[in-house]
Amino acid sequence: MKILMLTWEYPPRVVGGIARVVHDLSHRLIKDGHDVTVITYRDGDTPYYENDKGVEVHRVDNYMIKSNSFIDWILQLNFNMIAKASELINKGEKFDVIHAHDWLVANAAKALKHAYDIPIVATIHATESGRNSGIHDENQRYINDTEWLLTYEATEVIVNSNYMKGHVQGLFGLPFDKIDVIPNGINLNLYTGIERDYDFRRRYAADNEKIILYLGRLVYEKGVQNLISAMPKILNGYHDSKLVIVGKGGMLDELRAQVDHMGLGNKVYFTGYMNGKDVQKMYKCADVAVFPSTYEPFGIVALEAMLGGVPTVVSDVGGLNEIIEHGVNGMKSYAGNANSIADSVLALLYDHQLAANVSKAAKQTVKEQYNWNKIAQDTHFVYEKAICQTMAERQANQIAQENAEKAKRAKNNDKEITNLLSFKKRHAYA
16 A cells, blocks of 8 residues: 655654654554655755655755745645645656644645545644643634545544544534544554663762653643642652753743742753663653643653653643543543642652552563554554545446436436327428
């Protein structure tokens, strides 16, 4: 099968979780014998073309003209994606399916579908309504409507949790059987050869301090503000602990101000952005990982922590709620509740046996349920469904067209017969 992936991020450009999902899925599909072509945005000095271990990666620039807004910027990117895909198709590439990742590539996917009669499979990684707890302005409404457009144009829609299936179905009014639940996965070899590096760890905490780790974007829906609010209770119960916050985002200054206001400057450390290797080292140095999101379609960072052997605390929302079973392979807290976050963290810091048990069970959960072998097979099955449905629609349209032509011919024949009979009748009277 020849698959065209459209995504606005692909390594080394990593904005959120889409880059890792597209990268890992593409490489697994290659191993399964499929051909995968990725069209994405060219960031910095990355090459326009790269053969990434079998994955054909084509990167496009944006237009040189300055865009008025992020939405204009995305539209310009989509125009160039269409141009690149058309160039490849005109050179002889024949794609069986387009896999479009989120609203950011919706217009390119729609144009290519109708121009070249290629079915779309769309993955909705998150929604604008979910991120903002509703739609509050015209920019958000535009993005929400574009998400609807993508799901409308797609033959099949993939979401990564049962929570997201209900959310997307209710938000866009999709047929329930059009939505397929396929979780995100993780590379099971992520930590091969990586052990706890004590020199690296000492950059962020003293040897006697337990590291409580948050890793992700610093935005409101990730709930970092609630984790910071939990720190006084955690420190009161376990003084030798330190919160390490890894990532960047629009709330950084606000979160720093919160830390200063609470007098936690020596117990909260902001590392900023970390690259892949340092992220893996950081997980290995952590004693507890906390992901306190108030909205989370899936939560791949939780899988990273679980595979790394870090006892993990998540909030009871979205995909996180489906990954963790409280007290079995991790701990849960009530979303937005700092007191509840502190209780779950302290339970793991106090009880070493509990921490060891949930870590062991978590690793097993990840290996059994979130490996890319299974996920790629499930995704391929969705591709097949989309292709078969498109072929059936083509045949139905062809039959309808043939029947219409037959009906038209029959109508013309009837008209000719009627005219002939009328002619004969007139001449008979004559």
